[in-house]
Amino acid sequence: MSSIRAIRGMSDILPEESCYWQFLEAQVRALLASHGYAEVRLPLVELTALFRRSIGEVTDIVEKEMYTFEDRNGESLTLRPEGTAGCVRAVIQNGLLGTSQRLWYSGPMFRYERPQKGRQRQFHQIGVEAFGVATPDMDAELIAMSARLWQRLGLASHVRLELNSIGSSAARQAYREALVTYLDGHREALDADSQRRLESNPLRILDSKNPTTQEILAGAPALADFLDGESRADFERLTELLDAAGIPYVINPRLVRGLDYYNKTVFEWVTDSLGAQGTVCAGGRYDSLVEQLGGKPTPGIGFAMGVERLVLLLQAAGIAVQDAARAQVYAVCVGEAATSAAFASLARLRDALPDLHIVQHTGGGSFRSQMKRADRSGADYALIWGDDEVANGVVTLKALRGEGEQRQLPVTQLVDELAGLNRAS
RNA sequence: GUGGCCGUAGCUCACCUGGUAGAGCACCGGAUUGUGGCUCCGGAGGUAGCGGGUUCGAGCCCCGUCGGCCACCCCA
Numbered sequence: 259m260s261s262i263r264a265i266r267g268m269s270d271i272l273p274e275e276s277c278y279w280q281f282l283e284a285q286v287r288a289l290l291a292s293h294g295y296a297e298v299r300l301p302l303v304e305l306t307a308l309f310r311r312s313i314g315e316v317t318d319i320v321e322k323e324m325y326t327f328e329d330r331n332g333e334s335l336t337l338r339p340e341g342t343a344g345c346v347r348a349v350i351q352n353g354l355l356g357t358s359q360r361l362w363y364s365g366p367m368f369r370y371e372r373p374q375k376g377r378q379r380q381f382h383q384i385g386v387e388a389f390g391v392a393t394p395d396m397d398a399e400l401i402a403m404s405a406r407l408w409q410r411l412g413l414a415s416h417v418r419l420e421l422n423s424i425g426s427s428a429a430r431q432a433y434r435e436a437l438v439t440y441l442d443g444h445r446e447a448l449d450a451d452s453q454r455r456l457e458s459n460p461l462r463i464l465d466s467k468n469p470t471t472q473e474i475l476a477g478a479p480a481l482a483d484f485l486d487g488e489s490r491a492d493f494e495r496l497t498e499l500l501d502a503a504g505i506p507y508v509i510n511p512r513l514v515r516g517l518d519y520y521n522k523t524v525f526e527w528v529t530d531s532l533g534a535q536g537t538v539c540a541g542g543r544y545d546s547l548v549e550q551l552g553g554k555p556t557p558g559i560g561f562a563m564g565v566e567r568l569v570l571l572l573q574a575a576g577i578a579v580q581d582a583a584r585a586q587v588y589a590v591c592v593g594e595a596a597t598s599a600a601f602a603s604l605a606r607l608r609d610a611l612p613d614l615h616i617v618q619h620t621g622g623g624s625f626r627s628q629m630k631r632a633d634r635s636g637a638d639y640a641l642i643w644g645d646d647e648v649a650n651g652v653v654t655l656k657a658l659r660g661e662g663e664q665r666q667l668p669v670t671q672l673v674d675e676l677a678g679l680n681r682a683s
Numbered sequence: 684g685u686g687g688c689c690g691u692a693g694c695u696c697a698c699c700u701g702g703u704a705g706a707g708c709a710c711c712g713g714a715u716u717g718u719g720g721c722u723c724c725g726g727a728g729g730u731a732g733c734g735g736g737u738u739c740g741a742g743c744c745c746c747g748u749c750g751g752c753c754a755c756c757c758c759a
Contacts, residue, residue, distance in 0.1 A: 318757050374753060383759055516758060537759060564759030625717045633719035644717055
């Protein structure tokens with residue numbers, strides 16, 4: 259084994275996996291297009307300041323997980339750890355905020371974390387963002403669209419929607435103070451991480467996995483009691499719309515998101531089938547982020563899906579996907595004359611039937627070894643060229659699956675013959 | 684950043700208390716002078732992650748290091 263390896267947490271996606279990625283991406287593209295969402299392609303690298311200002315200075319992402327480096331001109335750059343910040347930057351910079359916008363993007367994100375199941379250092383997200391609409395019908399649209407995606411992927415029974423409102427920033431501020439006051443009385447009983455977060459990010463204590471901490475939280479003031487009237491009304495309306503659309507949800511009053519820019523609606527789609535990293539899609543509203551990053555005040559809401567996690571879930575759920583590169587026809591050709599004849603005939607065949615998957619054998623070998631390859635390729639048919647076929651201007655067609663004797667046909671009939679087979683299969 | 688488990692053939696894994704490597708699958712060839720899938724026969728393939736230590740002798744024990752998996756943390 260060579261000493262040159264892939265970087266830890268940055269894995270290759272091999273053919274066995276890539277067919278799941280293609281399936282997922284195709285479904286997502288079709289769904290987003292059908293709802294009027296347009297794709298944007300964004301840089302992987304942004305100014306470090308963009309992430310510091312949007313994600314939040316005291317978050318783990320900014321404090322210890324970013325891939326930050328100095329450009330040759332001395333500017334501090336960062337490999338994007340998430341997609342929303344760059345998307346917001348792009349809509350501001352390109353003047354897209356005159357009307358409401360429905361956008362999506364996909365690609366790799368980078369966080370320096372310890373790899374585990376469902377967590378890589380280079381991981382992939384598909385993000386969806388909607389700008390310019392403050393009303394909860396937009397929240398409902400995004401959630402309903404994601405629900406429809408699980409339906410289309412065959413994952414609906416494997417995920418559940420958790421929902422919460424974290425209110426306005428003023429409401430959150432008031433709640434934070436009440437929570438800190440309460441928890442301060444139990445400081446000694448809290449786990450070490452929660453004690454630390456008491457100073458840095460008290461709301462995050464709510465979703466601590468520590469049992470003792472959770473017991474203490476049972477008596478804590480509730481975020482819902484601190485919500486401002488508008489947040490309360492919008493959340494109520496959102497649940498009505500979800501009910502109307504027949505989308506089940508559970509309200510999780512402990513659900514808070516890790517990134518600072520969220521307000522009002524936050525939600526997560528979670529699964530129990532993937533171990534510890536069960537969040538497969540998550541998002542929320544961010545009504546002050548655009549202004550915070552220098553754009554004119556514009557509300558926004560969005561979510562991101564973790565592609566690796568969804569692929570794991572597709573596999574865990576036993577969803578069958580077809581291998582896009584599988585051969586339908588494998589061409590066997592033994593000898594130089596046969597290889598030349600095969601090249602000539604296959605060129606015409608590919609012209610006539612561009613969607614037919616044809617693999618021509620390369621590298622020589624006996625009939626026996628080539629037939630073995632044909633079988634292993636998974637192809638439905640073998641096309642066989644040898645000296646006899648060349649001499650007679652014919653080709654042998656043999657079904658590799660199911661019934662049927664092999665037969666010879668004039669090469670001039672090849673296109674018609676396979677056109678029929680292609681439709682049938 | 685912390686912890687647990689694990690690194691032996693391309694893959695999945697054996698090798699009882701240390702005596703210097705093996706199976707299945709995959710691959711190549713043959714039985715079948717131009718025909719795959721089943722069967723049989725044969726073959727190739729390994730500096731046991733790497734470095735050090737203990738020992739007459741280490742895949743096995745000890746230390747270090749790198750890597751993988753899972754969990755904490757964090758989050759998609």
